[in-house]
Amino acid sequence: MIIKMEGFFNSRRNIALVLCLLCLAVLGAALLTDGLPGKYPASGYTGYNAAALYKYKTAYVGDNSKVVNLINNLPYAEMRGEISLQTESPPYGVTVEYDFSYADFDTRPVGSDLRDNAVVLFALIDNVDVIAFNVRGAGEPSKHLYTRAEVQANCGRDLREYSKDIDALKALLNSIAFKLHTHPEKYALVMSHTPGIRIAAEYRGKAAKARYATENGLLLTWDISTGEVSKGMSSIELTLGTPVYWSPLGPDGHIFGDGTNPVTVTLLDGQGKSIDEKQLLIDYDGSSYYTVQPSVGIVIGEKTL
Structure with a gap:
């Protein structure tokens, strides 16, 4: 009877040892995560604070x-x-x-x-x-x-x-949340594959439309499937993500070729109220090319929405 009881206590000590090791392993794994939330969240982008x-x-x-x-x-x-x-x-x-x-x-x-x-x-x-x-x-x-x-x-x-300072950082984070995708970086009127510099607004927040306005040249829309290009305007409102094209041609055929050409993009909510505004600057080189100025929130290249 004494032998059986000794085996019983030895068994219990073994179980306790195993449980202790398991606890240490779990604690070690928790510490390696540096206190981060669950490894596999149900959401992705969380924004910046x-x-x-x-x-x-x-x-x-x-x-x-x-x-x-x-x-x-x-x-x-x-x-x-x-x-x-x-x-x-x-x-x-x-x-x-x-x-x-x-x-x-x-x-x-x-x-x-x-x-x-x-x-x-x-x-x-x-x-x-x-x-x-x-x-x-x-x-x-x-x-x-x-x-x-x-x-x-x-x-x-x-x-x-x-x-x-923190206000400057907030300005940077706002620029990141509101992007303008543009292509090509350099544009000339002799290019036949595009009617102008393509601009499309992206916003990490709630916005319904984007208003594009230019002081020089015209803004166009282009249906790539049909090749149809709209009549140029100095201001146009489009569903967020729909691209617009800036052309240096004026309504009378005049070509704007001096200095910097700004395009102002305003985000609008569902009621048409302004949410945010960003300006794209396009420089003329004095010869033939119009070039998009780099800036935070200006994405230059093929990638569009």
């Missing part, structure tokens, strides 16, 4: 705590894994691993959103030169690499200026 981000701005990539907290306050923080910092010598860099394999939302905008995240990090980490996002489960490419020089060239000003 200027106050939360501004609190962690830093002059150095090597400020591990602030850099990690910045990344944890960017969209898709729930999907992030390991963060690596390159602090030994220039170019200083940040690499973040993301896993969208089990994401229960549309991952097609992830590439564009990660570029916005890079813009924010370049603004808030003074000496970072390179930012890389390695992505699983969100299509191709799987690696998104950005350099300060490349991103800066498309912004028109030093991104670090947007971290001088």
Whole structure:
């Protein structure tokens, strides 16, 4: 009887040991997530909180705590894994691993959103030169690499200026939320594949329409399926995402060829009330080409909505 009882207590000690090890394993896994929310959220883009981000701005990539907290306050923080910092010598860099394999939302905008995240990090980490996002489960490419020089060239000003105070940061975040997609970067009247510079508004919020207005030239719509081009106007309202085309031709056939040509884009809600406004500037080179000026929120290239 004593032998049986000894086996019973030994068995209970073994069970307790196993349960203790399991608890340690669960606790260790929880600690490795850095207190992030559930790994597989039911939503994707969550937007930016200027106050939360501004609190962690830093002059150095090597400020591990602030850099990690910045990344944890960017969209898709729930999907992030390991963060690596390159602090030994220039170019200083940040690499973040993301896993969208089990994401229960549309991952097609992830590439564009990660570029916005890079813009924010370049603004808030003074000496970072390179930012890389390695992505699983969100299509191709799987690696998104950005350099300060490349991103800066498309912004028109030093991104670090947007971290001088919280109002400047809010201006940057508003520019990111409201984008103008344009193509081509350079346009000439001899081009036959497009009637002008294509402009399409995108907004991370509730907007129904976009009003486009130009001081020089005309605004056109183009039905690509039929080739029909509308009569040019100086102002037009279109459903958000519908592209418009700016042409340097005036209503009387006059060609605008002096200086800078602004196109003002105003977002409208369902009642026609103005939500936000952005201006696109198109420079004439004095010869034949009209070129879109780079700026934050101006996306130049083939990609449209």
